[in-house]
Amino acid sequence: MKVVKILLFVFCITFINCQSIVGCLLKIEAKIVDRNLNNGIVGQLYEDYVEVTIVNASDEYYYIKEFTIEGNLPPGITATPDGRKLYLDGRPTLAGTYDFNVTLILTDYNDENSSDRICGNTVSKSFQITIY
Numbered sequence: 329m330k331v332v333k334i335l336l337f338v339f340c341i342t343f344i345n346c347q348s349i350v351g352c353l354l355k356i357e358a359k360i361v362d363r364n365l366n367n368g369i370v371g372q373l374y375e376d377y378v379e380v381t382i383v384n385a386s387d388e389y390y391y392i393k394e395f396t397i398e399g400n401l402p403p404g405i406t407a408t409p410d411g412r413k414l415y416l417d418g419r420p421t422l423a424g425t426y427d428f429n430v431t432l433i434l435t436d437y438n439d440e441n442s443s444d445r446i447c448g449n450t451v452s453k454s455f456q457i458t459i460y
Contacts, residue, residue, distance in 0.1 A: 356384050358434045360453040367458045368420045374405055374459075378414040378430050380451065393435040399428030402459045420459040429454045 361379040368374035382390050392409040401407065404421040407414055407430075414430060431452040 356382065358390070358432070358449055358451045359383055360430070360432065360451050362453075365416070365455050365457050367460065368402065368405075369460050370420055370423050372419065373417070374402070374420055374457075375415070375417045376457075377416060378432075378453070378455065380412045380414075380432055380434060382412075382434075390434045390436055392432050394433045396431045397428050398431070400426050401428055402426045402457055405457070416457075423459050425456060425458045427454065427456050 359381050361381060363379075365378075366374070366376045380390075380392065391411050392414060395407065395409055395414055397407060401416065402420040402422065402424070405416055405418040407416050409415075409432075412434070414432065429452055431450065434449045434451075
């Protein structure tokens with residue numbers, strides 16, 4: 329096993345940027361925190377968030393580079409990234425139950441154009457908000 333690691337290391341240095349391989353060997357990856365989002369009431373201020381953590385690394389060095397939402401947020405609610413949180417806020421205008429999927433891409437504060445230090449920098453999770 330030691331020989332394989334040494335060969336992998338030599339390959340990294342010789343041919344590619346090895347940050348991604350090191351990240352995968354250490355199993356550094358992003359995870360969306362598993363939690364239920366708050367319910368809301370039509371016309372009243374709604375505030376909640378989706379949070380990302382980094383497994384096997386200090387997560388203070390990473391932030392949400394981009395995000396997509398598939399499905400429907402409640403009308404009147406918007407999503408805004410800040411650090412490792414995607415804030416959901418606004419005043420909902422229509423009652424109902426809204427199912428949506430959030431996909432987040434994380435990157436490193438030290439390298440905005442690359443996420444090579446994370447093995448699995450894209451994460452997705454389904455959520456639901458009920459507006460009364």
